Amino acid sequence: MPSFHSTFTKSSSLSHIFTKTRLRHLTTTTTATMSTESSLRESLAAKLTTINHHGDVIRSLKSSKAPKSEIEEAVKALNALKLEKTEIENELKAAISGGSDGSNSFNGMSRDTFRQAVVNTLERRLFYVPSFKIYRGVAGLYDYGPPGCAIKSNVLSFWRQHFVLEENMLEVDCPCVTPEVVLKASGHVDKFTDLMVKDEKTGTCYRADHLLKDHCKDKLEKDLAISSEMAAELKHVLAVLDDLSAEQLGAKIKEYGIVAPDTKNPLSDPYPFNLMFATSIGPSGMSPGYMRPETAQGIFVNFKDLYYYNGNKLPFAAAQIGQAFRNEISPRQGLLRVREFTLAEIEHFVDPDDKSHPKYSEVSNLEFLMFPRDEQMSGEAAKRLCLGDAVSEGTVNNQTLAYFIGRVYLFLTHLGIDEKRLRFRQHLPNEMAHYAADCWDAEIESSYGWIECVGIADRSAYDLRAHTEKSGVALVAQEKFSEPKEVEKLVITPNKKELGLAFKGDQKLVIESLEAMNEKEAMEMKATLESKGEIEFEVCKLQKMVTIKKNMLSISKETKREHQRTFTPSVIEPSFGIGRIIYCLYEHSFYMRPDKSGDEQLNVFRFPPLVAPIKCTVFPLVQNEEYEEVANRISRSLTAAGISNKKDITGTSIGKRYARTDELGVPFAITVDSKTSVTIRERDSKDQIRVNVDEVATVVKDVSEGRTTWADILQIYPAHTSASADE
Structure with a gap:
């Protein structure tokens, strides 16, 4: 599943720069774990060479009819070498899977064995089962049984208590079927995609990054004889997988000889596939629509009425719980990647010039695992940080964003998520949408690895501006001054004639992007145009850079006397994948203990009373x-x-x-x-x-x-x- 609000594709050149930078950091930074694994792989390779040599010696002894005692002695030595090889393999497997920490997290079992024990128990006790089971089911669709429904209801009830009631949020319930124009404005129609490949003979579809990821992980975990250099390369590919363009993904798939898993047929080049379920509204089929891929757009389009309902005051938050739909290419991992799922989303609207929060002090002293981008780029691990320190040092962009990070931490740990296997990972620059000020994911470790379960983003004013432009309805707020003020305002005046000659059919999109610049961007552009006469400018809706010349627009500031300030609010958005949280809760709560006789292991879920079914x-x-x-x-x-x-x-x-x-x-x-x-x-x-x-x-x-x-x-x-x- 893509992140809860997909960070739409950005300039391929920008992505390439960050990919190279990240690879460089990963290449030059070697952690203790990687060093141990590399050393073990070298030892294993040397041991295999020695074993092959001893095998040749034994065959030579037999062909020359050497004394039986001499052959037996050689065979004994060979068997000892094989035992040593097995010990190295076991050490290497432990290093790959995370060593003793990993086994302790999974009840002393391997990840796969632990996961199978959990899933078998969940399905047998009817927490959830594949949908339409008697018809062989449909991938990515699941039914919750009685205990699963009860847990989901309890989780959502606590979510409402913890967020909606305690923060005085305005809850809404919007339709799942969404007109195309709404999702066109938000960018989903054009850019809500994953890269897909097809079996060239059968037409079966696969998600390209999943195939590459599976290949790299299988080679690392199962082919223990690969060189340390190859292992390092595969780890690098896994680290930058999300950064790879379609061309880079395709090149790696060809380089590694990856074929269709089921048929071993060759695969097509990767190409984008839109994840939304298309439908039509009304019997004529003339009004296109989609099943919503998220619940947030229903809140954004209702902003004007919600603002009025709140007494025309900021800040305020709106919340929604509901179903969302994504037509996953090849869903897997059970409840973690499904085609219909429950989201609980909050849109906290705030003045972009004041992102302080009155209750920030209630969470500022919390300490938990955080994974800032600097640590990720340098190859370091997540570390415990005080949330207040992260804000004061500029690691977290603002108080309101930090407040919700702290509240999310409290919510998840009260549910029963193990705080030692919960971290908040900051998005890297190439992961973030161009409009976002800062983004963090609450990631929970499960037998599948670290899973994004909550996204917490400062989305600036992008969404309200996008719907204002498309609908023509101003989604803005006002701040009334006690006395009139002399206000300096930015004025951007495009020269439509020159822009039309230069960009023809793309003129409108270029103008929209120019007019959407904030003051800092605009004044930097003005200075560059005056000194150099032209500047490279990214038009996000075109997904490319264009050259803007001095005669194409004027940028200035004008002083006006105003009685109020009109502005587009910024939005801080925590977005919760309820199914993912519940699955991770299942794993964190599951353990086994012996019965009275000690002959049998009994399954136990240690759910807190708060969520117990x-x-x-x-x-x-x-x-x-x-x-x-x-x-x-x-x-x-x-x-x-x-x-x-x-x-x-x-x-x-x-x-x-x-x-x-x-x-x-x-x-x-x-x-x-x-x-x-x-x-x-x-x-x-x-x-x-x-x-x-x-x-x-x-x-x-x-x-x-x-x-x-x-x-x-x-x-x-x-x-x-x-x-x-x-x-």
């Missing part, structure tokens, strides 16, 4: 009418308190019932073993307490809603010891 289960210790009535009474009291619960009155052993609920991530299990009091078991510690029947709902509600902790509860209620609690 069911807060508690209720079951009688034995099948007994009186106990079952008590269980029903407790269940009713829990439901009345708003606590989701599930009764289990099967005759299965208590240990197996605990295991079933642990596998669903249920935090508390209530066992009815008398008519007056019951036990409450906590999932991860397996500690049990005894509570009066009438107090059960209050205890579970207080812990589930965070008003108290389980540790506090243990101090209040008597502990209960039961052998069955360990099953």
Whole structure:
């Protein structure tokens, strides 16, 4: 899936410059990990050469009918060399997969084994399944089952609480079907693309960068005998993969001999494919539209009414939760790359001249993993930074952007995301759209690697300006002055005759780009035109540089007396991929522990009560009418308190019932073993307490809603010891 707001294609020359710069940094900077891997590859290559030589010696001894003892001694030496080779291979595999840190993150298993255990559990317990399964399914489409729906609902409920309610945001709900003109203005119709290749014989389509990525990773992980130089080159390709143009991607695919995975047929050259689902509005088919690829445009086109609703005051934020659609070329990675998904997006509108935030101090002391662009360019790792320091040093562009980065961190960690496997990565210059002031991604580590789950961008005033130009409706804000002010205003006056002669059909786009310049850009252009007579200027909508000459426009400043200032607001945009967050939460919450006998590993999801699909289960210790009535009474009291619960009155052993609920991530299990009091078991510690029947709902509600902790509860209620609690 492309980033939540695709950074549209920029000048190929600019991309090439950044690609070369990034390659140069990566080539000259060698980390300890890369050094270790290189050394192991060299040792393995030397060991293979020695083994081949010993094999030749043994064959020579046999052909010359050497004494049996001499041959046996040579074979023994060869076997010892092979053992040494295996040890080096194992060390190399560990270095490639991240060593002990990686294994600890995945319950002591390899990434693939861990992922398969998680996915098998999720599908078996109906968290989610492939859509249209009885018809063999459709790639990139999934159905959420009962526990999956409950978790998604809880995540979205907390999102509303954490952002919409606490920040007094204006929530909207806009249609999924969007007229073409809206997405034409935003740039999606022309530039919302990925590069695709086709099997030249069957016509099967593949995403070009995925094929190259898979090839490089497979060679690094499976072909342990490749040279350290080749390994370094493949790592470089992976590092700059997002920067490669269609021509560069095609060249690498040919150089490495990459063919269609299924048929081994040759592939076409890469070409752009628009990811939006096209449709038409109305029976005539004359009004083209698309299924929206994001929810943000619905907020932007409603800005004027939302601004009025907010009392014509800035700053304010609008939010929307809804479905988005992207026609992925070759979807994979389960819930991480799908064709229909849920986005939760915020557009915080702010005065471009004042991006301070009144609540910034509430997050400025937070410390967490951050990955600024300088560290990325120099080959260093992410590091813990204080958010306030990152702003004061200019690493993060402004307070409002930093405030939302901090709020996103708190949101994700409260959900249950492991803070050690959460980082905020700053976009490199070549990743950012031309209009963006700064962009950061909240990335979560999973068995698939680091996954972008939230994008937090300062998009400047681009979106509102684009829709103003296309619709003719001014999407602006006003600041009224207490007294009239003498205001110096920038005036850009294009010479349409000269521009028309020079650019013909592209004249309008060139003029739009010139008029969209901010004051700094315009005055720099003025100075260059006066000194040199011409300047190279990037027209983003044409995706190319053009030459602007002195006679093509005039740039000046005029002083006017004004009673108010009219301006286009900037927007800070946090955009959440809910499905991606939920999948990473599944992995971060999953672990295995032995049963009482130690013969079997039991699956457990350690969901916090906040997001757990069911807060508690209720079951009688034995099948007994009186106990079952008590269980029903407790269940009713829990439901009345708003606590989701599930009764289990099967005759299965208590240990197996605990295991079933642990596998669903249920935090508390209530066992009815008398008519007056019951036990409450906590999932991860397996500690049990005894509570009066009438107090059960209050205890579970207080812990589930965070008003108290389980540790506090243990101090209040008597502990209960039961052998069955360990099953």
